[in-house]
Amino acid sequence: MEVTLLLLLPVATALVGAILGRKLVAAVSLLGALGTLGLAIGVALNWKSSLGGNQFKVDDMWISQLGIHWALTIDGLNLALVVLAAFVYASVVLALALRQPEEPRLFFFHLGLGATSVIGALLAQDLILFVLFFDLMLVPFYFLVGQWGTGDKAKATLKMVIYTLAGSLLMLAAAVATGVYAANVSGNHIDYLFSNLAHVHLAKGTQQWLFLCFAAAFLVKMPAVPLHGWLKDAYKAMPLPVLALFSGVLSKVAAYGLLKAALPLFPDAAASFQTLMLIIGLVSIIYGSALAFTTNDARLVVGYSSIAQLGFIVIGIFSLTTAGAQGALLQMVNHGIVTVLLVFIVGLLANRAKGSEDLGSMGGMAMGAPILAVVFLIAAFANLAMPASANFVGEFLILKGVFDSTAVIAVLACLGVAMAAVYMLRMYIRAMHGPDENGVEQREITFKEALPLLPATALVLALALSPQPLLKRTEGPATAAVAQAALAKGQSPDGKATTAKVVVKP
Amino acid sequence: MSAAIAAPHIDWTALGPISILTGGAILTLFFGLIGSSGFRRVAVPLSALTTLVGALVWLISEWSKASAGGLTIISDALRIDPLTIVLGSICLIGAIFAVLISLRSDSALGGGEFHSLMLFSVMGMLVLIASDDLVTLFLGMELLSIPLYVLSGSALKKERSLEAGLKYLIVGSVGSATLLYGLALLYGATGSTDFVAINKAILSGSTINDSLFVGGMALAIVGVSFKASASPFHQWTPDVYEGAPTGVTTFMATATKAAALGIMIRLLAGPLLPAVDDWSPIIAVLAVLSIAVGNFGALGQDSLKRMLAWSSVAQVGYLLAAVVVAKELGIRAVVFYLAVYAVMTLAAFAVVAENSRDWDEGERLDGFAGLGRRRPWLAGSMSVAMLALAGLPPTAGFIGKLTVIGAVVDGGHAWLAFAVVIGSLISLAYYLRVIAVMWFKDAPEGAEAAPTRRAPELVAIALVAAALTIAIGVMPSWPLDQAAKVTQKSLQSNTNR
Incomplete structure (x- = not known):
């Protein structure tokens, strides 16, 4: 339960703030951000190494027809990063509350949605859920750069979107394929839980193209050379507080994705x-x-x-x-x-x-x-x-x-x-x-x-x-x-x- | 030997929706002839809406009978199974909203002919997707098309509208002729017009490699592709979408699309299923072409309606990709995607209709500049629609893409999944351009001259459709379960015959 709250708190409070009006939105968002941070720290303090990912676990069927679970948990891999994300979000909201942007209601809403999607990607234990949040991250940042950015923001947003989504959409196709192939190999009903997928051994050739799709998504998002072409314009156009959240956290989600998805699911390909x-x-x-x-x-x-x-x-x-x-x-x-x-x-x-x-x-x-x-x-x-x-x-x-x-x-x-x-x-x-x-x-x-x-x-x-x-x-x-x-x-x-x-x- | 022809038994209850539409269409025409213009203005749309809602309620009330093995009426000419009901409902709902969107449209203000024609067209759609015989198939196709030709040209004061009507008529007739030719060849190859008999003839083996049969099937697919505006048979789409009144365009984008794709899966996953190896390459080629042509065509379009027309070609491509998978997963994906596609297109067209009322600039991309500041709710609805069409989370479009990709990969066509993905990537360039113009650009000088008289019903439609798009994106379980159930039941009832 805690993890679902942790996930939804940023966007929910920002939404409530936006509805309450432009004077209150910063305060309510800040409250939400601090709440998120408090919750994250509380969870981290109560987290025991010995129990691993079995603590603070949520696993409900979300879309039964597609076998997609609403599975979230805190494990040793994402623990520190979740706290980091909550921390950075709180710092950024604090900075923004002290110096309000134009049209604050939409601004804080997009920011909250951004934080929620980042935390969601970190917490997700279902491959499709992970991809969903990973793709969702881009949407609020697109608006934040496009609407509040400076300089040549049209070019910057377009480049950023095309680069990142080229990777992300390939990853989406690969993620679906991973689940389908795994179900074919294991003979079980299709599902995308990391814990189940990691037990299925796919053929090396299959692993290789799936791995490349995932790696493309992550390397663009980080970014790594030679996929960094969008970085300069996007960084130049971003409002600074947005840049802090973007650079501080989003690139980490990509690196985390390598550890969480690419390595355990496609070990042979990772080795090759x-x-x-x-x-x-x-x-x-x-x-x-x-x-x-x-x-x-x-x-x-x-x-x-x-x-x-x-x-x-x-x-x-x-x-x-x-x-x-x-x-x-x-x-x-x-x-x-x-x-x-x-x-x-x-x-x-x-x-x-x-x-x-x-x-x-x-x-x-x-x-x-x-x-x-x-x-x-x-x-x-x-x-x-x-x-x-x-x-x-x-x-x-x-x-x-x-x-x-x-x-x-x-x-x-x-x-x-x-x-x-x-x-x-x-x-x-x-x-x-x-x-x-x-x-x-x-x-x-x-x-x-x-x-x-x-x-x-x-x-x-x-x-x-x-x-x-x-x-x-x-x-x-x-x-x-x-x-x-x-x-x-x-x-x-x-x-x-x-x-x-x-x-x-x- | 008696010369009398025994009339077939007709189950009038099951035929209810079609009868209601026919009666309502004639009645609406009469309402357009009597009373003052003030009376007509209220009575005609009201009568059309009542008819459509009545037909919808009746159609849905047939669910229990239809799901218990399907209803065959007029000696196998029509067949009502769960699939018919769902697709028919999409058509009827699309028509209801098209009427609502046209409430203040000039072309709909004349007599009753606009609404009457629309009702006849919907009736044709119901006949088409319920058809269980090649003859009813063609009948339904013509019944839906001919009123549409007139409707496209119904904005009499606009030259483009007349041009659109004529173009649609000519191209559409070619499509119909192709279809008819194809159906004739199919009849020649299998010796029957009845779907069940055709299926049996194919299963008996000899026809599959018969060039008569393969040719007939290909021509029939081409004929339906004209209506579905699948590339390379899409050329009429941009002009007609742009020229036709926005209400009619909405109708074509939601209802016609559902009817055309509906008959495609009925035919291919029904009687022609045993010949899947013959038709799946054809459909795969059409899918890839549509994705490529539609997405590239939409780039750089300055008219929103033209852009949406090209994008609809691309969307048909995604749908056809799922059709290639003739299995349960594929049909489920088509049904689900058709439904969510209707919702998101509806949101987009409602916004276009509202923004372009009394202001021709409003159909152009420039007319949307600064909309986020001027009318944030309208711009918000449009943004949701664009994100959904592009297939981004957390919208229904994302789940739709997910089901399509899942079906395609499961069917062993991973390369088609990549076509879908790459198409989506290209589509971002033009969908996001609309969002960028609305939110990131200031309104042009002339924008203040935009009409201030607002149509609350259009804003309401846009908002509801956008909210539904998000809701399905967040909670897709129920609609997906239904889509799966419908698919399962329909396939079962097909194999049990």
């Missing part, structure tokens, strides 16, 4: 495409980093750094080791929080630089705004994976996992760690240090500006001090997610080559 996926991840790291330190647009630095960070997550997952997958999960959470922080900071920088987001028009801001500088530095250090930050732990685990499975990729990926330092410090220095040649407004961060940043900053520090609770909870599920694919590859999840025969479940 491992090298391809590792290379895509590696290219994303290098190319994303290169883009990030060549652009002068503060917002795009954040965007391109996302590509690089998601690249790390991809190689972590496709190391097919427990360490890699665990690191990837931790990194998803880390990057989600840090991105929100950075996006908000870009907004504050632009406020001080006459509305320009160009690094060239900034400089020397630390003089007048030491507190902002400290917050920015914390975010920058976290993003470049400074030792002692949780991002360091995440990247370390990822690289360890990759090193155990494909050493050469790990060595090359280390370049990305160095490059992250270059682009993050470059951004920080260009904005904060040096002489103030452009006449930026020397103004300290106000309480109202700081309020949405504080929780995220605190969380970055908290995770840096103690990533263990998260790691402890993810170890089991991360192993389970990669185990089949690792076996198909002939390695065990701890990265050692195994001589054990691949166990094919009936």
Whole structure:
């Protein structure tokens, strides 16, 4: 019951707020967002590793004719991400409540729908339900960018929609096919529950094309090079709070999808495409980093750094080791929080630089705004994976996992760690240090500006001090997610080559 | 030897809906001749609506008898089974809303002929989807088509409307001729016009590879494709949809579509089922062509009605993809998709009708600019309709696509699923363009000159249809169960004969 409430609370409260009127919508949405966050934290605290996905479980038949279940649960894989999504949504709504957008009723409704679809995709234990929420995510963001965006938003929205839906629709066809083929193989009545599908062994050729369809959807959404063509325009056009939610959470759902769907359902295909996926991840790291330190647009630095960070997550997952997958999960959470922080900071920088987001028009801001500088530095250090930050732990685990499975990729990926330092410090220095040649407004961060940043900053520090609770909870599920694919590859999840025969479940 | 022909026994109760429509059509015509114009304005639509609702109620009341093995009337000429009732209901409901949408339309204000013709056309649809014999099939097809030719041209003051009527007449006649030729060949090959006898003749084996039979079947499919506007027999669609009064277009998009697809599955999954290997490649080609041509044709259309016409060609493609799967899942998908397609198209056309009242610009995409700000509820309904037609969640369109894809993959035609998916992807470009224009663009200068006189019934139709689209998208279990039941029962009653 809790999970259904968790899922519906954002959109329901936003809808109620929209009906109550433009004056109340922000307050009601905020209340809903805080309620969602409270509920998510409550669930997380009461969640016991030993019981796994059997807690807070809902499983009702939704569309019996098609065998689709309304199945939601909290398991070790989505636990942290659900909290992250609720957290980011609350931060974003808080920021928006302090600074109301135009036509707030529709704005908050779309935002609430976005949050609900994200949480739904994370909680879903039925493949079609997952795809439904995954596709649904796009609809509110289409409106948010198109109606409240800036610049060339027509082009931006069209590109974003075509790119993401190309992947998502392929995934829809593949998801239906997975269920149908699985039913044909097992002889059971058709259903799409992850737990049942994972027990059916499809032929390798079938697995391969299904896997490619799923991977396409996820890689576009992240995005990974070379499927990142929509990112620049969309990032430029998005209103900043929307960007925070989009960049902080939506890309994580895609990475989560790899772990939740692509690996366990198509283990043979995942094993055979491992090298391809590792290379895509590696290219994303290098190319994303290169883009990030060549652009002068503060917002795009954040965007391109996302590509690089998601690249790390991809190689972590496709190391097919427990360490890699665990690191990837931790990194998803880390990057989600840090991105929100950075996006908000870009907004504050632009406020001080006459509305320009160009690094060239900034400089020397630390003089007048030491507190902002400290917050920015914390975010920058976290993003470049400074030792002692949780991002360091995440990247370390990822690289360890990759090193155990494909050493050469790990060595090359280390370049990305160095490059992250270059682009993050470059951004920080260009904005904060040096002489103030452009006449930026020397103004300290106000309480109202700081309020949405504080929780995220605190969380970055908290995770840096103690990533263990998260790691402890993810170890089991991360192993389970990669185990089949690792076996198909002939390695065990701890990265050692195994001589054990691949166990094919009936 | 007696020269007298024994008249067949007629079950008048079962024939009720058709009788009501005939009587109502004649009565409506009379109402258009008497009284003051004020009286006519009320009496004619009222009489048409009463007739349609009466026929609908009667048709549905036959459910229990129909589901218990089916009703065969007039010595096997017509057959009423659950499938007939569902498809007939879609046609009747489509007609009811078409009348409501035309309430204030100029073309519907004359005498009673507009409404009378519409009733005759619906009657033809009922005959068509109930037909159990090649002769009734053709009779129904003509009965539905001829009034439609006139209706398309009924906006007498608009040149486009007259052009549409003429075009429809010419192209439609070619279609009818093709159909008739095909039916004649089928009769020649199987020696019977009766569906059951045709089925038996095919099962007996010798006809399947008979070129007479295959040719007849292909021509019959082509003839029906003209009516369903499946590509490459769709050329009349954009012009007719655009030229015809919006009420008539709505009628064609919902009712005619259901009737044409209905007879397609009746014929193919009925008597011609044993020849599935012969006809399924033909239908598959038509499906893929329709998806491709419809979606590419709709790109860049500036007239909403033209765009919806092309999109209807594409939608027929999705439906035909499900027809290829002649099994239970495929027919279930067709029935469900037809129903939800009718609902979402209805929402779209109600919005178009409202936006274009007394304002020709309102049919064009530019006329929709800034609608989100001016009339958010209307724009909201249109957005829901567009998202549904594009097949995005949480609308009925998504579930519809899901059932089609499921059926196609299950039938072993995964490649058709990809055609559907890629078609949907292309369709986003034009469906979302409408949404973008409504919400993301400011109203043009002249928009303030748009009529302020509003038609509450059109807004209500749009809102209800949009709400239903969402409701079915969120709770699709009941309609899907019904679709499954109907399919099952109809197939059972077919095999039991």
